[in-house]
Amino acid sequence: MEPTSSHDVPHPGASRRPSPGGRGRGTLQTLRMNGISKGFPGVKALDSVNLDLAAGEVLALVGENGAGKSTLMKILAGIYRQDAGSIEIDGEAVAFRSPRDASRHGIGIIHQELELIDTLDVAANVFLGREHTWGGIARFLDSEKMVAETGRILGRLHSTIAPRAQLRSLSLAQRQLVEIARAISLGARFLIMDEPTSSLTMAETESLFEVIRQLKADGAGIIYISHRLGEVESIADRVAVLRDGRNAGILSREEISHDRMVQLMVGRDLDDFYVASAAAGHEVCHACLELKSFRTRRYPNSEVSITVRRGEILGLAGLIGAGRSELAQAICGVDQPISGTAFIDGQVFAPKSPRDAIDRGIYLIPEDRRRFGLITEMSVRGNVTLPAVSRYTRVGWIRRGMEVTAAARAAEDLRIKVPSIEIAAASLSGGNQQKVVLAKWLALKPKLVVFDEPTRGIDVGAKAEIYRLMRKLATEGVAILMISSDMEEIMGNSDRVAVMHDGRINGVLDRSECTQEAILRLAVA
Amino acid sequence: MTRKDLGILILLIVLCAIVALRNPQFLSSANLQNMSRLIGMFGIFSIGVGIVIITGGIDLSVGSLFALLGVLMSVMLTEWRWSAIVVVAAVLLIGGGLGLLHGLLVTRLGLQPFIVTLCGLLLYRGIARYIAQDTTTGFGAEGFAWLRSSATGSLFGIPMPFVLLIAVSLVAGVVLHRSVYGRHLFAVGNNPEAARYSGIHSANVITGAYVISGGLAGLAAILIAFYTNSISPSSHGNFYELYAIAAAVLGGCSLRGGEGSIAGILIGTALLQVLRNLVNLLDIPGSLDFAVMGAVILIGVIADAISRRSSKSPRAAGRDLVKDISGR
Numbered sequence: 001m002e003p004t005s006s007h008d009v010p011h012p013g014a015s016r017r018p019s020p021g022g023r024g025r026g027t028l029q030t031l032r033m034n035g036i037s038k039g040f041p042g043v044k045a046l047d048s049v050n051l052d053l054a055a056g057e058v059l060a061l062v063g064e065n066g067a068g069k070s071t072l073m074k075i076l077a078g079i080y081r082q083d084a085g086s087i088e089i090d091g092e093a094v095a096f097r098s099p100r101d102a103s104r105h106g107i108g109i110i111h112q113e114l115e116l117i118d119t120l121d122v123a124a125n126v127f128l129g130r131e132h133t134w135g136g137i138a139r140f141l142d143s144e145k146m147v148a149e150t151g152r153i154l155g156r157l158h159s160t161i162a163p164r165a166q167l168r169s170l171s172l173a174q175r176q177l178v179e180i181a182r183a184i185s186l187g188a189r190f191l192i193m194d195e196p197t198s199s200l201t202m203a204e205t206e207s208l209f210e211v212i213r214q215l216k217a218d219g220a221g222i223i224y225i226s227h228r229l230g231e232v233e234s235i236a237d238r239v240a241v242l243r244d245g246r247n248a249g250i251l252s253r254e255e256i257s258h259d260r261m262v263q264l265m266v267g268r269d270l271d272d273f274y275v276a277s278a279a280a281g282h283e284v285c286h287a288c289l290e291l292k293s294f295r296t297r298r299y300p301n302s303e304v305s306i307t308v309r310r311g312e313i314l315g316l317a318g319l320i321g322a323g324r325s326e327l328a329q330a331i332c333g334v335d336q337p338i339s340g341t342a343f344i345d346g347q348v349f350a351p352k353s354p355r356d357a358i359d360r361g362i363y364l365i366p367e368d369r370r371r372f373g374l375i376t377e378m379s380v381r382g383n384v385t386l387p388a389v390s391r392y393t394r395v396g397w398i399r400r401g402m403e404v405t406a407a408a409r410a411a412e413d414l415r416i417k418v419p420s421i422e423i424a425a426a427s428l429s430g431g432n433q434q435k436v437v438l439a440k441w442l443a444l445k446p447k448l449v450v451f452d453e454p455t456r457g458i459d460v461g462a463k464a465e466i467y468r469l470m471r472k473l474a475t476e477g478v479a480i481l482m483i484s485s486d487m488e489e490i491m492g493n494s495d496r497v498a499v500m501h502d503g504r505i506n507g508v509l510d511r512s513e514c515t516q517e518a519i520l521r522l523a524v525a
Numbered sequence: 526m527t528r529k530d531l532g533i534l535i536l537l538i539v540l541c542a543i544v545a546l547r548n549p550q551f552l553s554s555a556n557l558q559n560m561s562r563l564i565g566m567f568g569i570f571s572i573g574v575g576i577v578i579i580t581g582g583i584d585l586s587v588g589s590l591f592a593l594l595g596v597l598m599s600v601m602l603t604e605w606r607w608s609a610i611v612v613v614a615a616v617l618l619i620g621g622g623l624g625l626l627h628g629l630l631v632t633r634l635g636l637q638p639f640i641v642t643l644c645g646l647l648l649y650r651g652i653a654r655y656i657a658q659d660t661t662t663g664f665g666a667e668g669f670a671w672l673r674s675s676a677t678g679s680l681f682g683i684p685m686p687f688v689l690l691i692a693v694s695l696v697a698g699v700v701l702h703r704s705v706y707g708r709h710l711f712a713v714g715n716n717p718e719a720a721r722y723s724g725i726h727s728a729n730v731i732t733g734a735y736v737i738s739g740g741l742a743g744l745a746a747i748l749i750a751f752y753t754n755s756i757s758p759s760s761h762g763n764f765y766e767l768y769a770i771a772a773a774v775l776g777g778c779s780l781r782g783g784e785g786s787i788a789g790i791l792i793g794t795a796l797l798q799v800l801r802n803l804v805n806l807l808d809i810p811g812s813l814d815f816a817v818m819g820a821v822i823l824i825g826v827i828a829d830a831i832s833r834r835s836s837k838s839p840r841a842a843g844r845d846l847v848k849d850i851s852g853r
Contacts, residue, residue, distance in 0.1 A: 334721070334722065353721070353724075353726065354721055354722050354723070354724050355724040355725070355726060357724075358723075358724040359724075364722065366722055371716070371718060371719065372718050372719050372722045373719060373722065374716070374719055375711070375712045375715045375716050375719055375720065375783070376715070376716065377715045377783055377784065378711065378712060378715060378783075382708065382711075382712075386708070386712055386720075386723045386725070387723045387724045389705045389708050389709075390705050393704075393705055396704050396705060396706075397699065397703055397704060398703050398704060398705065398708065400703075440723065
């Protein structure tokens with residue numbers, strides 16, 4: 001299919017062109033990661049992972065959210081340091097102490113969140129931090145030279161972006177190309193692309209593939225991380241699958257198929273996990289929230305229609321960027337849908353602000369607690385009572401005693417572990433912070449609670465308590481919409497699972513039909 | 526009272542002790558009366574500016590507002606012969622109204638507070654000079670007895686402005702530290718997004734702060750006008766906004782927002798006035814008075830940064846320092 005493909009190389013030293021002196025330091029390089037392990041407090045993110053990459057090869061790296069792909073790549077890019085294991089380039093061990101180190105060794109990373117400066121032009125971005133200068137120590141900018149060189153690199157990528165164009169005038173796809181140009185100008189021979197197509201249109205994706213093929217032909221090795229298995233099928237020479245921080249398998253060009261990848265990503269041992277953790281059966285009554293043809297700003301062309309019933313936990317699965325958080329925000333009045341109607345208990349509901357939603361008993365537990373959930377410098381007491389301080393007032397004057405009692409009771413009910421409710425929320429652990437966010441709402445008679453990634457960054461013990469609380473709310477008749485990228489969390493807690501992909505609901509699974517494979521299939525298709 | 530308030534209070538006491546030892550005049554009743562009169566006037570508008578700073582904003586317009594309101598007052602009283610009570614109401618309304626305008630520009634149009642109030646600073650000064658035709662106006666030697674006495678009179682030997690400051694502080698203290706509005710103010714200043722997610726109408730809370738600042742500036746404008754008794758529109762109230770900002774920052778308000786207290790602002794105001802007084806009493810050349818103030822504020826801020834650095838990891842302290850410097 002591609003004439004330059006190096007397909008199926010067991011030993012990355014060998015490649016499309018026979019290298020003159022075996023693995024000499026000629027034009028061809030190989031990159032090897034051996035037995036890489038990395039732990040974070042409470043989790044083992046990577047466990048003896050091996051990976052190798054040859055020049056002129058596209059290696060796709062796939063795995064579920066949390067499988068360890070990003071961690072592995074951050075180690076390769078010098079952002080993290082591994083606890084164990086080694087990295088070799090052309091058979092020589094290298095140690096990266098910083099991103100700069102890694103880039104000196106030819107590693108370039110194209111980030112998911114593009115890291116460029118909006119207010120500068122393309123050439124300035126490409127050469128940021130190592131500008132060409134003239135005039136000795138005066139270091140005047142040599143714009144001509146930078147523009148010329150940028151133009152040359154972009155030309156090689158068959159791009160028509162003007163080196164002097166302001167970055168903010170460029171589309172997302174164009175910015176990505178600028179990042180690639182920047183990596184090339186840094187002398188990158190190994191390029192890491194983290195979800196490069198997550199925000200691109202079909203046409204843009206196709207032209208990115210052209211660029212990738214060009215890079216390949218120029219002898220660069222590319223690690224391509226993606227959830228979109230269709231894309232992986234069409235661009236990858238090999239696929240490495242990670243699962244739970246371990247190697248789950250390597251597929252050669254001929255072996256690559258959608259089903260094989262999903263199989264390896266899920267693993268057999270976890271197949272029937274949900275049965276084991278089946279929650280207590282309970283009565284499910286009428287619809288609490290109903291969305292009809294709901295469209296959010298993020299995916300203006302995709303409509304969502306779902307129902308969340310009283311007393312159930314509806315899991316909302318999908319890949320990061322599928323539009324789930326945006327949906328949650330539109331439901332809870334943080335943002336407004338561009339069209340469509342929401343019904344609460346059969347009545348039309350169109351919140352203009354979070355306040356409107358809160359007044360109707362609809363609460364959002366946001367994904368990013370520190371940014372949206374907490375006033376971090378404020379005390380636990382202040383945070384817990386924030387949405388309804390007026391309950392603890394007499395003629396507008398806060399009765400400290402009433403407030404303290406209420407906050408202390410909430411802290412006790414949720415087992416928030418703090419030396420005093422007067423300490424700042426910032427100093428709490430992730431689990432306790434999340435409980436503070438929950439405590440804000442629980443006193444207020446919720447009708448619908450939307451949890452967005454309820455246990456991200458939380459230790460196992462606190463996780464279990466949050467699950468228990470969630471179930472308790474549901475049995476009390478509250479409707480719960482739980483967004484999660486953690487497959488076990490979805491399977492272990494949901495009564496039904498809706499799977500979202502590119503802004504639309506790809507399918508709703510009942511408890512009996514919901515397996516990891518089924519969810520994943522809907523999430524990537 | 527926070528640790529920061531305590532530190533600045535100690536600095537204030539030490540300074541007072543030094544000045545009193547070097548020059549006993551410091552403790553004379555005339556000097557104390559005069560100083561507390563100034564503290565009263567400066568404290569009132571510093572509280573307003575401090576409240577705006579707690580929202581994460583800034584108010585640069587108050588100094589020019591004093592000139593504009595002073596000139597208008599002179600016109601209303603001496604030319605139009607309005608009654609004193611109407612004039613007071615008008616001045617407070619104009620002050621609060623301009624504050625409302627600032628607040629709406631900041632919250633509805635998303636303009637930066639610095640820019641909005643800087644334009645206010647330029648505009649109001651210019652309008653004041655135009656109305657007064659750049660000549661000094663005043664209220665004459667006689668008349669407007671109770672207005673005059675609110676600036677120059679005393680109650681049981683305590684200068685009226687200081688009495689008014691105490692009243693304003695009590696109300697502001699309750700509002701800030703005990704009312705729902707105050708709670709929301711700190712929340713919005715610390716994290717406007719999280720506050721919004723908690724159902725707080727951040728825009729209204731912030732607008733309210735500018736209205737309070739404008740209203741308190743109106744009250745201070747009356748006192749300052751009758752204290753000087755003449756208003757030269759090009760210099761009346763010059764740099765006063767900076768005194769207010771300095772007092773608030775010295776008193777523990779963070780320019781990042783979300784932090785501060787009325788007690789701190791009061792101590793900060795007092796410290797600045799003691800410094801001005803010290804320049805007089807210790808025979809330091811008057812031309813140096815800004816330099817002395819600048820130096821003391823700088824030392825205070827450095828001491829605070831160092832004490833925080835020692836209580837945190839150096840890295841975290843460094844981050845904070847960078848945040849402080851960059852303002853957000």
